[in-house]
Amino acid sequence: MTLQPAVHDRLPTRRIGVTTKSIIMGAATSRDWQPLHHDVVWAQSEGRLPNIIMNNYTQAGLISAYVTDWFGPAARLGRLRFSMRSPICPGDPLELSGVIQVVEPEADFLWVSLAIELAVAARIATTADVRIAVPAVGQSPSVWHRSGAAWRP
Amino acid sequence: MAVSDLPLLVRSWIGQAVVTVDHTVTVEKASWLSFCAAVQDGNPLYWDEAFAEAHTGSAIAPPAMLPSWGSAYDWFPGKEGDGLRPMELHFLLKEAFGYPNGIVTNVEIEYHEPVRAGDSVRVEQILRAVSDERLTRLGPGRDWTIDLIYRRQDQALFGRHSISFLAYGSAATHQEAS
Numbered sequence: 390m391t392l393q394p395a396v397h398d399r400l401p402t403r404r405i406g407v408t409t410k411s412i413i414m415g416a417a418t419s420r421d422w423q424p425l426h427h428d429v430v431w432a433q434s435e436g437r438l439p440n441i442i443m444n445n446y447t448q449a450g451l452i453s454a455y456v457t458d459w460f461g462p463a464a465r466l467g468r469l470r471f472s473m474r475s476p477i478c479p480g481d482p483l484e485l486s487g488v489i490q491v492v493e494p495e496a497d498f499l500w501v502s503l504a505i506e507l508a509v510a511a512r513i514a515t516t517a518d519v520r521i522a523v524p525a526v527g528q529s530p531s532v533w534h535r536s537g538a539a540w541r542p
Numbered sequence: 543m544a545v546s547d548l549p550l551l552v553r554s555w556i557g558q559a560v561v562t563v564d565h566t567v568t569v570e571k572a573s574w575l576s577f578c579a580a581v582q583d584g585n586p587l588y589w590d591e592a593f594a595e596a597h598t599g600s601a602i603a604p605p606a607m608l609p610s611w612g613s614a615y616d617w618f619p620g621k622e623g624d625g626l627r628p629m630e631l632h633f634l635l636k637e638a639f640g641y642p643n644g645i646v647t648n649v650e651i652e653y654h655e656p657v658r659a660g661d662s663v664r665v666e667q668i669l670r671a672v673s674d675e676r677l678t679r680l681g682p683g684r685d686w687t688i689d690l691i692y693r694r695q696d697q698a699l700f701g702r703h704s705i706s707f708l709a710y711g712s713a714a715t716h717q718e719a720s
Binding site: 411414415417418419420421422423445446447449450451452453454457458462463465466467468469470471472473531533536540542 | 567573576577578579580581582583584585586587593596597598604605606607609610613616628646647648649650651652653654655656698
């Protein structure tokens, strides 16, 4: 975790070996039963895809975990925007990377905006923008107590 | 957005909550921990009641699971027909235009109040915009954006979710990506 996040700080790269099991686990536990996330025959014949593909809910979960693992559990996700450019399939060596783009003080916490990439070798699979609230210092009140007009993600 | 070539039915849907999913699933800790296991998320707010008490009052579900709580069970006692499909409004649009294929292109989620075990959500699916038909590299198609508003049973705002789709093609091929 960075105690004082700064623009251009880079998060350490996270490498994930994508498997058939991990794609199906992600789809099933996010309640997504579209066949292209669990049925390889359907994915190849009807979907014209190389294999089953990771669903967008799982990608959101991976991005969320990547960011909150870095900033710590006291941080609170405010906004996530992502574009899926190419599919993520079993056997893909997925790499998550991120860089801080904006740090904005608000009251007793900081809004931190990051650019995240999910890449398979040189291929960009997904790009994402994340906005997360981080306590300004260790003793700051929890950002989770903010609601209504005091929480503007 | 030009609306000149939109069917009247679709035009009447713009800006309206066409589909509502009303508290069909109860948020459960075992369900969200299974998702955490799938994405290897060890955040103690989701796992550790003692830790979560200081920050959120009790353990919360991962915010990234927001859309999952608006997806009905695939089967339930007394179910008749297909029931509501996940992202039902998207399928209604595909059927209205006759496009067999659809892919998600962009997703944006704004997270507000968390949900905990025992909560449930009401989701409104609102059609924000539909493009004119255009020729894509996958054939004739249209872009549309659906906004989803999630509220807990106490009416607190849980989140806002926007999904943009490209629907396209002829009846000869079928592809659905999410």
